[in-house]
Amino acid sequence: MRTSEPRLQRKLRAWLLGPLLILLMLDAMAAYWTSQRLANLAYDRALHEIAREIVLHVRRDGARLRLDLSQPAADILLTDAQDRLFYRVDAGDGTVLGGDTALPLGRRVAPGGEPLFSQETVHDQPVRMIVARMRVDNAPGAPLVQVQVAETLNKRNRLALEMVANVVLPQLLLIVMATALVWFGVSRGLEPLQRLRRAVSDRSHLDLSPIDTHDVPGEVRPLVDEVNELMARLGRTFDFQNRFVADAAHQLKTPVSGLKAQIELALRENDPERVRHSLAQLYISADRLSRLVRQLLSLARNEPGALETVQLQPLDLNAFALEVSMDWVPNAIKRNIDLGFEGVEQPLTIDADRDRLREMINNLIDNAIRYSHEGGRVTVRTGHTPEGQCKLAISDDGRSIPVAERARIFERFHRLLGTQEDGSGLGLAIVSEIARLHGASITLEEDVDGVGNTFTVVFRPAAGAGPVRDNPVSESADQPL
Incomplete structure (x- = not known):
């Protein structure tokens, strides 16, 4: 259930006004205690005077004492418009001389001691x-009596309450004024947050533009900056998803339509040989479609903003490139391609994601192999750059890519005009994304012999792996893999 106001506003008001109210209550209790004490001091003097007046009415009758307090004198002495008074007088031997015996016998007070x-x-x-x-009188050796006078508390309580009211009411007025000011101040102070809340709540779910930080309090600015950064990342992720969906729909439309056409053709055939031929064509088309789907998924996996994380671990580029190259020997033999490897003796340690690096080398x-002519040569090389970085170079002797096309060769779905090879135009785009994930750079140049192309990927050495001088170990065209 939603509340009528933000919790922060309620908390601020509670923390600002709560202590004030607690202080007001404590001050009221202290004021009441002080007022009671002052009221008792004031009226205790009068009570003491009444006790003196009563003792003046004690008479000595020989050795005995008696209280001679007439009713008119008692009325004058003990009558009060607001309270009732009670008294009791006891002789030194405990004999009650007069008064109200319901009055509890107080503690004995030492002669000449302070009254209790x-x-x-x-x-x-x-x-x-x-x-x-x-x-009883001022004569030497005059007998002592104990006098007790009690008075109800009406006027004392009334005086105490009046004093408390005089102290607390102005403070209560100040508290009310402070409450109004705090209420207004908190509301105005949090108005930028209210505007920020409205700005966010009124947005469309498709609007991922940054939140305006104008007039945002400094304490909230870091939070808004983080939200803006989050929306920027979400925007990049959504752009990637939309682009991937559009690319997949565009690329899959043609092969799926071709598959349907071939299936319809096969269904109309009655000749078993022609049906077998149609099925063979369907297998080739399905294989191409499967490869396209794998490349699309690979591109999505390596796209900026993808949810998968890159796990970089130390890896020997020299040994790993040789291992991957060995897997391509059967394909090279089918195309009559001389696949060679030229490495170095020392390990080339880099930080890499093993699966992604394998995918990059496979694509290169x-x-x-795909674009080299039959009987051509492909060479995989590893080594160091003059700056001491690790490099992987793959050369072919296919048709040289024009300089004007080299800037676009790594774009997705870009294919050179005039080529007869099947392809989706995604392989080099995947290579470029994997290189970027590894913090590596990739370049395209003509081969050293002026025929074909050389793709070179340059990696930073792994932490703690210093550069060494290359000592090449070749397994090249003369010694194929």
Whole structure:
């Protein structure tokens, strides 16, 4: 369920206003405690004075003491418009001289000691009570009495609440004003994020253009930059997918149509020999279609933005190129091609993806054998460049590619005019993509003897593998693989 506002806004308001409210409550409790203390200080003095007045009404009757407090005097002394007062007077021997016996007997106070104040309950009402020891007169050796006076808490509580109100209400007003300002400030401060949210939510799912970073807060700018970078990568991936689908549809349309036509022709034939001939043609067409599909999938696998990751590991280019070249010997023999290899004694260690590198060498050798004339020569060479980098060169003696065409030879589906060989124009495009994945460069030049073409791929040496001087070991046209 969606909320009415972003969570960040709620959190900011909670973290800004929550502590203020907590401080207000703590301050109110502290103010109430202080107000109660001040109210008690004020009214405790009056309670002490009432206790003194009551003791003035204690009379000595010989050795005995009695309380002579008339009702009118008691009314004047103990009547209060807001509270009820209770008193009790005890002689030194514990005899009750007068007052309310329901009043709890307070602790004994030492003669001349400070009076004691405490919170008690009398007749089920909370009261403030004083306990004091006083002499009945100023005569030397005058007897002591203990007087207790209790008063309900109405005016004390009222005074405390008034003081709390006087302290807390202005603070509460400030809190309300601060709440309004914080609410407004957070809303205005997060308005750029709201605009950013609306800008993203209002977009079409096809719109992968960068988000405008104008007026984006600095704290959010890195996130927006990462989102823009992500959308750029998604855009490249979608472009790759759309291009692949369009290329596949375009390239598969013709061979599939040819297969259908040949199948229809075979279905109309009654002569077994002609049916066998049609089936043979179907096999050749299906083989071409299978090769085209493999090349399309290989191109998609090595395309920028493909989901597959490249696993580069140290590999000896010299030994690996020889191994792959050996696999092509049967094909070279069928075409009467002299396939040779010229390597070096020292290992040429590079960082490479073994499967992709094999695919690249296969495409280069296949291209060289396919376009060389019958009885021609194809040579695979490995070695170092003058700069100390590792190189792989594959030469053929086919028709030289014109200089004007060399810039386009690595484009997908580009084929030279006038060639009679079947091909999709994808082999060299795949080679170019695999070289790019390896951080290598590929060039096309005429062969050293001026006949044919030489494709050269230059790799960076693996980390820790320094350049060495080449010591060639040839297995060339005179010594074919």
